Amino acid sequence: MPKAVGIDLGTTNSVIAVMEGGKPEVIVNAEGARTTPSVVAYKGDERLVGQIARRQAALNPQATLFEVKRFIGRRWDEIREEAARSPFKVKEGPGGSVRIEVAGKDYAPEQVSAEVLRKLVNDASAKLGEKIKDVVITVPAYFDNSQREATKQAGEIAGLNVLRVINEPTAAALAYGLERKGNETVLVFDLGGGTFDVTILELGDGVFEVKSTSGDTHLGGADFDQRIVDWLAGEFQRDHTFDLRKDPQALQRLIEAAEKAKIELSSASETTISLPFITFDPETRTPQHLERTLSRAKFEELTSDLLRRVREPVQQALSDAKLSPSDINEVILVGGSTRIPAVKRIVQDIIGKTPNESVNPDEAVALGAAVQAGIIQGDSALGDIVLVDVTPLTLGVEVKGGMIAPMITRNTPVPAKKTEVYTTAENNQPGVEIVVLQGERPMAADNKSLGRFKLEGIPPMRAGQPQIEVTFDIDANGILHVTAKEKTSGKEASIRIENTTTLDKTDVEKMVQEAEQNAAADKARKEKVEKRNALDSLRIQAVQQLDEAQNADQGAKDKLKAAADAAEEAVRSDDDAKIDAAQKALEEELRSFMTANQGAAQTGAPDSGPTVNTRKDDDVIDADFKPAD
Template sequence: MPKAVGIDLGTTNSVIAVMEGGRPEVIVNAEGARTTPSVVAYKGDERLVGQIARRQAALNPKATLFEVKRFIGRRWDEVREEAGRAPFTVKEGPGGSVRIEVNGKDLAPEQVSAEVLRKLVQDASAKLGEKIKDVVITVPAYFDNSQREATKQAGEIAGLNVLRVINEPTAAALAYGLEKKGNETVLVFDLGGGTFDVTILELGEGVFEVKSTSGDTHLGGADFDQRIVNWLASEFQKEHNFDLRKDPQALQRLIEAAEKAKIELSNASETTISLPFITFDPETRTPLHLERTLSRAKFEELTADLLRRVRQPVEQALADAKLGAKDIDEVILVGGSTRIPAVKRIVQDIIGKTPNESVNPDEAVALGAAVQAGIIQGDSSLGDIVLVDVTPLTLGVEVKGGMVAPMITRNTTVPAKKTEIYTTAENNQPGVEIVVLQGERPMAADNKSLGRFKLEGIPPMPAGRPQIEVTFDIDANGILHVTAKEKTSGKEASIRIENTTTLDKGDVDRMVREAEQNAEADKKRREKVEKRNNLDSLRVQALAQIDENANAPQDAKDRLKAAADEAEEAVRSDDDARIESAQKRLEEELRAFMTAGQGGGQDGQGGQPQASRQDDDVIDADFKPAE
């Protein structure tokens, strides 16, 4: 049975892991790295994913997409500000959804995320020697229904079978508590690239029970980076009267420099940000450079309001769990942004304990997802593990007067199911529109609408007579399913969902087909590059044989040299037929050269040399020297 894997689909970086010998292990990618940047670049018909995409971002800012997780499952009016900070074009899509424009084509965030998932799984399949299909994908605990559904759809577009969507802090707790035998109350503080979660769990005897969760889906490391970007841009504008944020290439370089500075300030008291040739003077066309020294104290001043925002979710989670700081046994830090010294200080100040740093903040979530995948597949090495999670936000319906009638309150254990009876407000009302909401505010307009469900065909009856049974059912993924029927008449009516931000089934199916077509095109491009590189490698080997065998007959050397020259021209032409012809001729001439005994002694075998190929050096649809 093929193994299931766990995937941490991160805002900045993503990680994939699998259970090996009873323990979760991270699977390195094709480049040999344990994390893969969640970056996708589009260059003509080619798609680059991961580090290779990140490297070319400054030269291709309009078509290099990053931090797309912040847009997945969101409405345009929720992300308008964040969209304006990106060097690429983010705009409003159908039904108030979000779309990213690249090379004249509109992409859904789910499509872009699917590219990252596909890269992770393809690399892992190559390492494990078996095709991976089944996955567990993590999401921030404070992701709402639309965001969870959209994440699941990203996996489907990538051609994967998503076994479960699991909360990131819960996954991290699984990784931390796998070998713990005693009872502990643990607070997981998860500050990643784009989101912030706080989850309190009770661990003991194989049971991982979530007591409460809170968070902020608009707070993450990218927001800290943005403060540095704004500071650099403002300082430069004061000096040169030019806003670098209006230049996509300059903005991309600022974003990369800001992230690097933030990381360096975790271990140093100050850092120098140097960006030569950041732009040109618009009048004289002379190059302009940016160089600034940023101290840790200044960084904390720039991010003071963000640092204050991490307090409230911690206090809310404690209150919802009915616990005090003294009741917390361990604080687990997850997410790269927890390395910021000021963040650690705040956590220690609130809880009164030094955070436990025994788990790798970059890998813990993926490791826990792998444990969950193992549990689902019945991995006997895990024993009996029970995971009890909760829903992060209250779910309800809109009732007369624009009020919210809660159906399932936040921090309710999932799966969960709740049924309530509603009725009509007017005589002979033929139908009702049930507005499903998610949030904690008492008025419907202040919460997020997940969809509008129309129940039609109600027989004519006086107001208050119809018995409309509405059922909310949250599955183990935290995804909501809603049904409704009119009981008095005994007749069930159909439900239609409108105006949701997630993709409908037709869109998902279309994107799956496009992904399969793209995968085939990528394979063909990869094979073409491989043929070209194999021929060029053979050409270099042939020339080396000529140099190393100076005493060989001149006519043999001339024929081999001519074949090598033809190979060089074929490589430059990029013509498949010409490459194949040149490869055949060069192999024949090299074989003849060595068979004659003129150049076969160098390897001690006298056999036919083959073009060298190193599969681990393949990166997407390109080749490069191993790093």
């Protein structure tokens, strides 16, 4: 059976891992790196993914997409502020969804994320020597239903079979607790590039039971970077009366410099940010440079409100689990932004313990996802491991008066199923519209609407008489399924979901086909590049032969040079037929030239210069040399 893998689809970087010999192992990508930047760039018909996309971002800012995970499964009105900070164009799509426009074409966040997943899986397939289809993908614990569904769809668009969607902190706990014995209560503090989660688990005897989870899906390392961006732009604007954030290329360079500065301040007390030629004076056209020194103290001042926001989810998780800080045995740090010294201090201040840094914060989530994949596939080396996760947010329906009636409360173990009976508010009401909500506020309007479910064809009855049975069913992925039927008449009615931000089945199928076409086009493009490079390498070899064989027959040299020149012209033309013909001709001329030249050398022809005689193993001295006097 082909192996299933675990994938940490991150905001900034992504990682893929697999079970090998009973242990989870990270799979390096084609570039030999253990992490892959979650960056996709579009250059004409070509798609670049990972580090190669990230490297060209400053020169192609409006077509290089990053931090797309912050938009996946979200409504436009939820991400307006974040969209305004991007060098590329983020806009409102159908039904209030989010779309990213590149060169006049709209892309759903799921499509962009699928490119990252495809890159990870293709590289891993090459390393493992087998085609990978089955995956476990992680999501922030505080992702809502739409975001989980959208992440699953991204996997489907990439042509993958998504076995499970698992919470990131839970995955990290699996990686941490795999080989540990005894009972522990663990708090996983996960501050990634775009989201923040806190999860409390009880570990022991192969059971990983989540007690509570809390978080903030609008808080991550990118927000810390943005504070540096705003500070740098403000400093420059004060001196030059120009806002660098209005220039996509300058903004991209600011974003990259901010991330680098944040990383450096994790180990240094100050760093220098130097951006030469950041822009040009609009009047004199003279180049403008930006150089500032940022201290750790100043950075903490710029991000003080973000650091305060870190505290509340930790305290909420403790309260929901009915635990005090002293009940926590270990604190596990996950996510690159937990390296920020101020963040570590806050965790230590709340819990009163030094965080455990035995797991790699960049890799723990993917390793845990690989463990979950192994559990699903029945990996015998894992033994009996039981994972009990929870739903992060309360799910309910809107009732008369604009209130929310909770159906499944937050931190309920999943999978979970709950049925409640509702009725009509008016006489002879032919149908009802059930608004499904997710959130913790008492008023429906203050929570997120997941969809509107219509139940029609109710027989004429007095208000309060119909018995409408609504069932909420959360699967192991944390994804919600809702059904409804009218009990009194015994008649069932279908439910139609409207106004969701996730893609419908037709859209997903269309994007799957498009992704497959793109993959085929990318393969053909790669083969064409490799063919061109092979011809150019052969041309270089021919030139080297000409340089080394100065005394070869002039006619043979002229023929080889002509074939090499034709090859150079074919490479520049990028014409497949011309390349094939040039390759064949050059191979023949080079083979003929090398054979003739080798024969001339062996026969010691007079016109071939000083003779270097070949010798057998029993010869003791070359005839061209003599003993010194």
